[in-house]
Amino acid sequence: MEQIEEESQPRRVIYLPPASHRLEDYSQQVCHDLGEEFTEPEVIEGFTQFVKVAVRIMARHLNGGTFDNDTE
Structure with missing residues (x-):
């Protein structure tokens, strides 16, 4: 995670x-x-979406907020 002060x-x-x-x-x-x-395009895309959601949840949690489930 990147930090901005x-x-x-x-x-x-x-x-x-x-x-x-x-x-x-x-x-x-x-x-x-x-x-x-695990190299099928559907598997990679599904895992990528999971990772993106997970890091957004983590960033939101670290920032003390709630999760925003809007897509990019």
């Missing part, structure tokens, strides 16, 4: 999920590492 007092850290293309690259690599049965 606001300039207001007290200092607050804002967590942002990694860029979408980085999550896509990560998901593709994980599926590749798991083996041939």
Whole structure:
């Protein structure tokens, strides 16, 4: 997670999920590492969507907010 510090007092850290293309690259690599049965495009796409949702939930939690389920 990337951190951004606001300039207001007290200092607050804002967590942002990694860029979408980085999550896509990560998901593709994980599926590749798991083996041939996980390299189907549907499997990679499903896992990528799961990872994107998971990191958005984590960022929202770390920022003290609620989860926003709007799609990108």
